[in-house]
Amino acid sequence: MEFDFDLFVIGGGSGGVRAARVAAGETGARVGLAEESRLGGTCVIRGCVPKKLMVFASEYAKGMHEAADYGWEVKIRGFDWPRFRKRLEAELDRLEGVYNGLLENAGVRVFARRAMVADAHSVRLADGKTFTAKHILIATGGRPALPEIGNAGLGITSNEVFHLDELPRRLLIVGGGYIACEMACIFNGLGSKVTQFYRGAQILRGFDDEARGHIAEHMERHGIDIHLGTTVLGMDRAGGAGGLLHKPAGGIEVRSSTGDTFTFDQVLFATGRIPNTAGLGLEAAGVELGRRGEVVVDEYSQTAVPSIYAIGDVTDRVQLTPVAIREGMAFVETVFRGNPTPVDHELIPSAVFTQPEYGSVGLTEDEAAAREPVEIYCTTFRPMHKAFIGREDRVLMKLVVSKATRRVLGVHIVADHAGEMIQLAGVAVKMGATKEDFDRTVAVHPTMSEELVTLKSPVRTL
Structure with missing residues (x-):
């Protein structure tokens, strides 16, 4: 044919x-x-x-x-x-x-x-x-998926967020995944008053627990109002016509699962795709x-x-x-080339562009501990450029290591430019680098990333 x-x-x-x-x-x-x-x-x-x-x-x-x-x-x-x-x-x-x-x-x-x-x-x-x-x-x-709640259409999704007529003064972000957390940090940095609702116990489900907590703490310190264990039950116009990309004159009235009612200029749903x-x-x-x-x-x-x-x-x-x-x-x-090629979906590095960024590759601490005995090497510290001007922001560097093989099973970095760092760390993890391979690598000083090769003693063994 x-x-x-x-x-x-x-x-x-x-x-x-x-x-x-x-x-x-x-x-x-x-x-x-x-x-x-x-x-x-x-x-x-x-x-x-x-x-x-x-x-x-x-x-x-x-x-x-x-x-x-x-x-x-x-x-x-x-x-x-x-x-x-x-x-x-x-x-x-x-x-x-x-x-x-x-x-x-x-x-x-x-x-x-x-x-x-x-x-x-x-x-x-x-x-x-x-x-x-x-x-x-x-x-x-x-x-993007909209939740099945009353008047969900009053909100917007990540499809519309880049085309708003004006910057919302009061913004509610619903969700706790990476899109929700990135948008919370973005609009907070641009000057909006950001509130975030998430139904779970901690944001960024599926990522390393220690890193999740570290990021949440920094987001709240910088002014993002995070409400955990909270969902939206329904929404109504608080007044005025409004439309998808421009706010109603009186805002959007939001009823939460905690029994409270809030008013926002925009509601952004980041509740999955x-x-x-x-x-x-x-x-x-x-x-x-x-x-x-x-x-x-x-x-x-x-x-x-x-x-x-x-x-x-x-x-x-x-x-x-x-x-x-x-x-x-x-x-x-x-x-088209007659060479059957499966895609390798193992050990894919990823970055979450929160502020600070989160870069990860490999297993979380809990995932690794469920498979085999592991050692956890971790440190948090104030980086030089923040400490010099009295900022409290802290960096997290973490290695998850197999006790039996000494292979580095996971790397987790919470820091400015973590996305850039995790790309290179991902090469080492993909190659099967051991903790001793990291130790043998000479540190680049003064940098944040040098901590990855100077972590000498485990903070815990699981």
């Missing part, structure tokens, strides 16, 4: 774009790609990139106060949100153009509309056109979906239908952009 395309990709995020352009540009495959929104997907358009730029913006207030303590003459007048937003939107437009250029140069045919799977080898576009493809790749990512599989025709085509709607795949990203594959957040494996890109590359290697 002659197909219109060798590969048709549904979804123009980082994973889908990488798979499409490599398949077309490096293997000569005939590739089509459909994206109903904007090329670049969550990471580039409404996730990692705009978030990190907002992190940069939010850190300058603290930096200017510290500069004054170091002897600089500084005048701080406040943050111009409209000016920043205009520049941010221009940068996102530029990046979308870069993605479009990469696809065009590789020879990928791009369709700016929604697509769905018609059958094992057919894709139907929203305009009714149907194309056949030898292989179909689902790379539609995920979307779900795979984008609704309305794609996957189940009708024979593709198996999981409990959360995720596409079920094997180690080669292949679904129950041999011609259909899926990568990235839509599979709900590891929701990180670099992982989606790797899955896309492995897909091309497997399908």
